[in-house]
Amino acid sequence: MPYHFEKGPTWQVFDTFFSGADRIKAKLFVLESLWTEPRFTGFVDSFAKLPANLPLPTAPYGSGIITLADLIEHANAHWFGLPTKIGGNPASSDGYDEYDPTSSTATGFWKNWRGDAERVVRMAFIRAIEVSLGLRHPAGAYDPLTPPAQPPIPPPTSGDAITHLYADHEDPSGSPYAPTLDDAASQTSAQLATRFARNWPIEFWWLCGPRYFQASVTWRRKRLPGDPTAQNPEPPSGQPRSASDDSGRVNVVFITPGATSHVIFHDLEHPPENPPVGPRHPGGAEHAIDPARSEDRFGSWIVGHRFTESDHGGSHEPSHAGECPCPIQQWKGTGRVVTVQPRYEDGGVLLHTPY
Amino acid sequence: MLSADEILDVVERDVRLSFGGTFPPVGDGFRLLAVDGIDFAFAVRDIPEADVSFVSWEYQCEHLGAMRCTEGTDAAGDPRLFIEQEPEPVEEAHDVGTMLPPTGRPVTIVGTTVVLSRDAAEVADPVLLRFIDWSRVFSQLGYAWDYGRVIA
Numbered sequence: 001m002p003y004h005f006e007k008g009p010t011w012q013v014f015d016t017f018f019s020g021a022d023r024i025k026a027k028l029f030v031l032e033s034l035w036t037e038p039r040f041t042g043f044v045d046s047f048a049k050l051p052a053n054l055p056l057p058t059a060p061y062g063s064g065i066i067t068l069a070d071l072i073e074h075a076n077a078h079w080f081g082l083p084t085k086i087g088g089n090p091a092s093s094d095g096y097d098e099y100d101p102t103s104s105t106a107t108g109f110w111k112n113w114r115g116d117a118e119r120v121v122r123m124a125f126i127r128a129i130e131v132s133l134g135l136r137h138p139a140g141a142y143d144p145l146t147p148p149a150q151p152p153i154p155p156p157t158s159g160d161a162i163t164h165l166y167a168d169h170e171d172p173s174g175s176p177y178a179p180t181l182d183d184a185a186s187q188t189s190a191q192l193a194t195r196f197a198r199n200w201p202i203e204f205w206w207l208c209g210p211r212y213f214q215a216s217v218t219w220r221r222k223r224l225p226g227d228p229t230a231q232n233p234e235p236p237s238g239q240p241r242s243a244s245d246d247s248g249r250v251n252v253v254f255i256t257p258g259a260t261s262h263v264i265f266h267d268l269e270h271p272p273e274n275p276p277v278g279p280r281h282p283g284g285a286e287h288a289i290d291p292a293r294s295e296d297r298f299g300s301w302i303v304g305h306r307f308t309e310s311d312h313g314g315s316h317e318p319s320h321a322g323e324c325p326c327p328i329q330q331w332k333g334t335g336r337v338v339t340v341q342p343r344y345e346d347g348g349v350l351l352h353t354p355y
Numbered sequence: 356m357l358s359a360d361e362i363l364d365v366v367e368r369d370v371r372l373s374f375g376g377t378f379p380p381v382g383d384g385f386r387l388l389a390v391d392g393i394d395f396a397f398a399v400r401d402i403p404e405a406d407v408s409f410v411s412w413e414y415q416c417e418h419l420g421a422m423r424c425t426e427g428t429d430a431a432g433d434p435r436l437f438i439e440q441e442p443e444p445v446e447e448a449h450d451v452g453t454m455l456p457p458t459g460r461p462v463t464i465v466g467t468t469v470v471l472s473r474d475a476a477e478v479a480d481p482v483l484l485r486f487i488d489w490s491r492v493f494s495q496l497g498y499a500w501d502y503g504r505v506i507a
Contacts, residue, residue, distance in 0.1 A: 315485040318430040318471070319437070321365055322372030326424040326436040326454065327489040 001262040002270070003302055003340070004209045006347020009281070011204040013071060018132070019201035020355045022189045024243055027202075028162060031129045032181045035141070035161040040080065040122050041072045078259070080118035081107035110213065113257040117213050124215035124252055131219050132250045134197025135179060138165040189243035199245040201355070205253045206347075208262065214255045221248035244355075266308050268338045272346055283351050284344025291341040296351035302340045305333030356406055357472040357481065363387070365481050366410045366468045376441040377423075378416035378462060388413050388465065395467070406473040414464045418496055420444075422455040430482045455496060462495045464488075 001008070007015070017026045033043035076082040107114040130137055141153050156164035160181035167179075178195050193199050200219070272287050291301065313328035342348035357365070367385050388395040388411040395411030421444070424436040466487035472478045 313436075315466075315487045315489070317433075317435060318482045318484050319427075319435070320430060320480055321369040321483060322440060323427060323429070324369070324373035324438045324485055324487075325429065326438050327487070328436070 001208060001259070002265045002273070002346050003342050004264060005205065005207050005300075005302060006342065007203075007205055007300060007349050008347040009345065010071065010074070011206055012350060014204045015202075015353075016355075018129070019203060019353070021244065023201060023355075024133075024189050024192045024196070024199050025184060027129045027133060027199075028181050028184045028192070031126065032160055032162055034122050034126050034129075035165065036155070039076070039082075040118050040125075041075055044072055075121075078109040079121065081110075081114075082118075109260040110256065111258040111260055113211065113213055115213055117256075120213055120215060121254070124217060124254070127217045128202050128250050128252045131217065132198070132200040132202050132248075133179070135166050141165055193243040193245065198247060199243060200248040200250050201246065202250040202252060205251065207253055207255045209258050209264070210255055211257060212255065213257060216253045216255065217250065218253075219248060219250045268302065268304055268306050268308075268340050272343050281344060281350065283353075285341055285348035285351055287343040287346070287348075288341040290339050298349040298351055298353070300342060300347075300349045302342065303337065306335030306338045308333055357408070357470070357478060362408045362410065362470050362472075362481075365470060365483070366412060369468065369483055369485075370412060370414050370464075370466075372440055373438055374414060374416060374464065376439065377418065377420040377457075378414070378464065379419055381415045381417055381461065384416055385412060385414050387411065388467075406471065406477075408470045408472075409467055410470065411467040412465075414466075416462055416464065418455070418458045418460050418462050420457055424454060455493075455498065458496050460496055462492060464492055 017023065017030070020026070030043040033045075034040070037043065037045075105114065106112060107117055110117070127137065129135075138153060142155050153165065155161065163180040163182060177197060180195065184192060200221075269289055285296075285300065309332055311328060311330050311332045313325065315325045315327055317325045319325060344350060370385055371380070421442045423439040423442045425439045427435060427437045429435045464487060466485055469484040469486070471482040471484070
């Protein structure tokens with residue numbers, strides 16, 4: 001991760017989950033798991049219930065993460081601060097210790113930050129999936145990790161959590177929906193799509209280096225008739241809901257502290273240093289300085305001063321009584337303004353995808 | 356050569372002048388640092404004839420004024436920014452030049468001052484080098500130094 005902002009192979013995996021042709025199944029199984037499994041990564045186990053036609057993400061190339069099992073271990077150990085993998089199936093969530101809020105050490109591999117990163121990530125995923133499907137977040141829903149102070153909606157005694165939590169879902173248009181996981185595995189994506197108001201793709205980005213650990217969930221829906229600012233309204237609503245609904249898009253950006261193992265370039269014109277781990281992914285963006293073309297379907301550029309440097313000054317410079325030098329610690333950008341297209345393995349994008 | 360009392364006096368005067376406008380003392384405020392029975396003023400008391408002395412101190416105060424910088428010249432004649440002794444009241448939190456608008460929080464500033472009195476000029480107007488735990492100060496104010504990513 002030589003830049004602050006990236007998608008790269010890791011987040012491309014989640015893009016594939018939640019933007020692909022069978023994304024509605026992936027969303028439903030992950031959403032159910034997020035409400036019921038003690039670990040965020042527990043959703044991997046639910047994939048065993050999926051029909052074989054759901055394309056699991058291809059192994060993410062580069063960044064030292066080769067398989068889905070590597071990705072799960074990376075999430076648990078580095079992102080969530082669950083450092084000990086005692087044993088068991090490496091693709092399973094079993095065997096990891098829980099985050100200890102009483103510890104004074106930094107969580108996972110984050111620099112100078114501790115907190116319940118897993119819970120933040122879990123809620124960001126829940127919120128993003130709900131938005132993408134047009135579901136209203138259930139007030140007072142139980143939290144599988146930490147019970148809230150108020151009496152929560154109890155977990156289901158039978159059946160699935162999606163049916164339980166979203167049973168009173170009411171679509172603004174008045175159309176009846178029946179959100180459920182009940183028979184999702186036996187249904188086609190087209191059939192499942194009729195149960196939800198929409199099925200927007202979700203994409204993920206990562207901004208690394210701020211002091212806090214947060215996530216942003218944003219979305220954009222195409223204009224509809226009746227929207228206050230609709231000057232060029234879309235065709236009337238009431239169209240059949242589609243498994244490949246592209247009438248909107250959800251964006252999730254994880255905003256995190258710096259990571260211990262990552263170093264970024266102070267020079268935006270620094271060439272890529274390390275060869276990618278594993279085979280190059282066909283269609284991945286190549287490194288470019290001041291790129292010209294934007295004809296590809298996806299793109300990711302970083303614009304900034306060429307150089308970023310730390311400017312430090314203490315109070316130790318010699319002076320006389322009453323003249324205490326100001327402490328200074330700031331970053332400064334110098335040099336020309338440059339536009340960089342990161343290589344896919346360095347946080348860039350796939351220029352084209354099947355979905 | 357300064358006497359021990361003169362050394363202690365210039366260090367205390369420097370702390371009060373430098374910080375009193377932004378961080379008024381709580382009670383007397385200034386005292387020599389002593390932790391677990393260790394008196395950090397030992398250098399002053401044990402080596403009174405030294406022309407280089409070290410005084411560790413702490414200053415209990417409240418952050419009631421804007422911390423602002425003003426341009427000046429240091430002892431070597433180089434331009435430098437100094438903490439304003441009597442900062443103007445802050446009209447808005449983001450007034451130009453304001454490093455830290457007042458937070459109202461109690462603060463303990465800890466530092467060690469090196470006092471140079473190597474010749475007649477320095478005896479008349481000692482040169483001071485202050486090593487202050489600014490990280491601790493800003494932490495108490497709710498701010499943080501930027502311990503972000505390593506830049507390669």
